Amino acid sequence: MYSDLMNWAQSVQREELAAWIAAHRENPPGALFEAADALRRRVYGDRVFFRGLIEFSNICARGCRYCGLNASQTSLHRYRMTEAEIVCAVSAGYRRGFRSFVLQSGEDPYYQSPRLVSVVAQIKEQHPDCAVTLSAGEMSEALYRALYDAGADRYLLRHETADAEHYAGLHPAPMSFQHRMKCLRTLKAVGFATGAGFMVGSPGQTDERLAGDLLFLRAFQPHMAGIGPFIPAKGTAFEAEPAGSANLTVMMVALARLMLPLATLPATTALGALGGRDRALLAGANVLMPDLTPPHYRADYKLYDGKAEVDAQVDQMVREVEALGLTADFSRGDPLG
Numbered sequence: 001m002y003s004d005l006m007n008w009a010q011s012v013q014r015e016e017l018a019a020w021i022a023a024h025r026e027n028p029p030g031a032l033f034e035a036a037d038a039l040r041r042r043v044y045g046d047r048v049f050f051r052g053l054i055e056f057s058n059i060c061a062r063g064c065r066y067c068g069l070n071a072s073q074t075s076l077h078r079y080r081m082t083e084a085e086i087v088c089a090v091s092a093g094y095r096r097g098f099r100s101f102v103l104q105s106g107e108d109p110y111y112q113s114p115r116l117v118s119v120v121a122q123i124k125e126q127h128p129d130c131a132v133t134l135s136a137g138e139m140s141e142a143l144y145r146a147l148y149d150a151g152a153d154r155y156l157l158r159h160e161t162a163d164a165e166h167y168a169g170l171h172p173a174p175m176s177f178q179h180r181m182k183c184l185r186t187l188k189a190v191g192f193a194t195g196a197g198f199m200v201g202s203p204g205q206t207d208e209r210l211a212g213d214l215l216f217l218r219a220f221q222p223h224m225a226g227i228g229p230f231i232p233a234k235g236t237a238f239e240a241e242p243a244g245s246a247n248l249t250v251m252m253v254a255l256a257r258l259m260l261p262l263a264t265l266p267a268t269t270a271l272g273a274l275g276g277r278d279r280a281l282l283a284g285a286n287v288l289m290p291d292l293t294p295p296h297y298r299a300d301y302k303l304y305d306g307k308a309e310v311d312a313q314v315d316q317m318v319r320e321v322e323a324l325g326l327t328a329d330f331s332r333g334d335p336l337g
């Protein structure tokens with residue numbers, strides 16, 4: 001029965017949750033994973049939603065200290081797909097059966113503009129039966145609204161950490177925790193199915209802060225939550241920091257499932273890079289995002305090191321899902337809550 005653990009997760013307070021994480025981080029109880037898996041199956045069945053990921057620009061104006069694409073990375077080869085290339089990549093995915101796409105990028109001023117609105121409108125015109133998710137950072141309310149009005153269905157903007165001091169340690173000014181929170185509230189108010197989330201093991205993270213991240217998710221009730229391990233990226237301030245733990249990440253996914261029964265939760269690419277993707281799919285996660293970025297751009301979209309090598313092929317991912325006794329689902333896969 002998962003209901004006892006679910007009731008606990010729905011009501012536990014911060015101090016107790018932090019102590020629980022500290023006590024179990026090395027050896028999480030199997031009952032947690034079983035409860036998260038049972039709940040996921042009851043709400044969503046055995047389907048794993050496939051979303052085609054298109055990384056349309058790695059140009060970025062921000063200074064996020066953990067990110068391999070941040071503005072001060074000088075040795076990185078920068079690219080920006082044209083509007084036509086983005087629409088083509090979606091159409092190619094459509095022909096392979098995808099009906100759900102995630103358009104992700106650095107915070108590229110060129111596309112933080114009506115140009116992205118135009119891309120969304122073109123995709124929706126050509127493929128009205130597809131869900132379009134954007135993951136392109138902080139923008140004005142007016143632009144978020146224009147993107148939504150053009151037909152974008154969902155928006156992913158991880159909160160990264162729910163602790164203002166920790167946030168400031170990860171993101172130099174002018175980025176601010178207050179503004180990130182404002183953007184998340186705006187996205188929800190505009191009407192997007194909204195995604196939040198955080199990295200596990202980011203420098204400065206503590207068990208108290210991790211507990212705070214989960215409780216933020218519980219309070220905000222996003223429709224989606226991306227939880228992946230921090231992986232050091234060359235050339236960044238954090239290049240020598242240790243990676244986050246795959247085990248701890250899976251534990252966070254399971255706890256997030258118990259707190260967000262109706263949300264869709266990806267088994268993230270970063271977790272896949274550390275070999276934890278299957279475990280996440282059996283502990284509450286129900287989304288995979290194969291990389292459909294045209295191959296000649298892919299190698300340059302390095303949020304962290306080793307990523308180009310882990311780009312998994314769609315067929316292999318389908319087999320992986322089937323080997324777990326789950327079903328690959330290429331539909332829109334709307335979040336239920």
Ligand code: SAH
Pocket residue numbers: 066067068104105106107135136137138156157158160198199228229230231232233270303304
């Ligand atoms: N620029 C957009 C989308 C790209 S970044 C945005 O900021 O929302 C997408 C996510 O990748 C970030 O939210 C962050 O949580 C994650 N990420 C960035 N660098 C990472 C790293 N070194 N290790 C693991 N995840 C990272």
